Amino acid sequence: MSFEAWLAFFVASWVISLSPGAGAIASMSCGLQYGFWRGYWNAIGLQIALMLQIAVVAAGLGAVLATSELAFGLIKWFGVAYLLWLAWKQWQALPQALDDSAASRPIGRPLSLVLRGFVVNASNPKAIVFILAVLPQFLDPTKPLLLQYVEMGATMVVVDLLVMAGYTGLAARVLRLLRTPRQQRLVNRSFATLFAGAAALLATVKRAAA
Numbered sequence: 001m002s003f004e005a006w007l008a009f010f011v012a013s014w015v016i017s018l019s020p021g022a023g024a025i026a027s028m029s030c031g032l033q034y035g036f037w038r039g040y041w042n043a044i045g046l047q048i049a050l051m052l053q054i055a056v057v058a059a060g061l062g063a064v065l066a067t068s069e070l071a072f073g074l075i076k077w078f079g080v081a082y083l084l085w086l087a088w089k090q091w092q093a094l095p096q097a098l099d100d101s102a103a104s105r106p107i108g109r110p111l112s113l114v115l116r117g118f119v120v121n122a123s124n125p126k127a128i129v130f131i132l133a134v135l136p137q138f139l140d141p142t143k144p145l146l147l148q149y150v151e152m153g154a155t156m157v158v159v160d161l162l163v164m165a166g167y168t169g170l171a172a173r174v175l176r177l178l179r180t181p182r183q184q185r186l187v188n189r190s191f192a193t194l195f196a197g198a199a200a201l202l203a204t205v206k207r208a209a210a
Contacts, residue, residue, distance in 0.1 A: 001140060001148045006155070009138045013156050016134075017163040022083060022198040026120045027164045029090060029191045030113060031171030039172060041110040043164035045117025047157045052122060054156070057131045058149040072125050079123030080199045086120075087195035093188045124202060 001009075023046045030039035121127060139148050178184045 001138070001143065001151050005138050005140065006151065009152055010155055010159070012134065012138075013159040014163070016130075016156070017160045022079075022120050022124060022195075022202070023117070023160075023164065024167050025191065025194045025198055026086070026117060027167040028171040029086075029195075030116070031168035032174060032187065032191070033093070034113070034172075036165075036169045036172040038110070039113065039168050040165065041113035042117040043161060043168060045114035045119075046121045046164060047117075047161060048114070049118045049121030050127075050157060050160060051153055053127050053131055054135070054149060054153040056128060057135060058146065075123055075125040075128075076202060079120075079125070080203045082119055082123050083195050083199035083202065086116075087192045087199065090188050090195060091192035126202065 026042055026046070027039070030042040033039065135149070135152055138152060139145060174187075178187060
């Protein structure tokens with residue numbers, strides 16, 4: 001992969017990561033609930049799913065998933081259901097007595113937060129279609145493809161980790177400003193609405209034409 005091609009892909013990766021989506025919503029939600037260091041485990045799960053999706057595309061299975069009505073539908077509707085479940089959980093979240101101490105924040109298990117991020121990304125078939133459409137444009141067919149996929153995958157993961165750190169950290173700082181149950185309830189229900197909106201958008205996604 002030439003430096004010029006990598007640089008173009010690097011810029012594209014920032015545009016992709018900064019675009020608001022379910023991953024960004026999940027990162028902000030975790031940052032709000034658990035603070036930066038605990039909530040950032042969610043971003044690790046997002047990246048594990050991203051690496052899996054890139055591996056699927058590199059192995060040639062992405063085209064099958066993108067054009068198989070059954071596979072696409074199963075993944076999509078599972079993703080819709082999971083986002084709606086997150087919306088319901090966020091809506092039901094109880095206000096916490098908060099102060100500036102990290103000890104006052106609810107404790108989230110790292111593994112459960114990693115799993116949460118993984119499911120959010122892995123259950124979005126649109127990501128497979130998107131990766132399948134974008135990555136091949138930057139490939140040089142005269143050079144080893146596996147190494148190029150590794151380079152692009154590493155670039156996307158690093159960029160997305162930085163972007164999700166920003167989303168998580170921003171929400172974690174907002175946490176310090178929430179003092180009353182009414183404020184916390186309003187923010188929780190705002191995130192619940194965002195999760196429901198992401199589910200509604202995912203429900204409209206259609207598979208690629210055969």
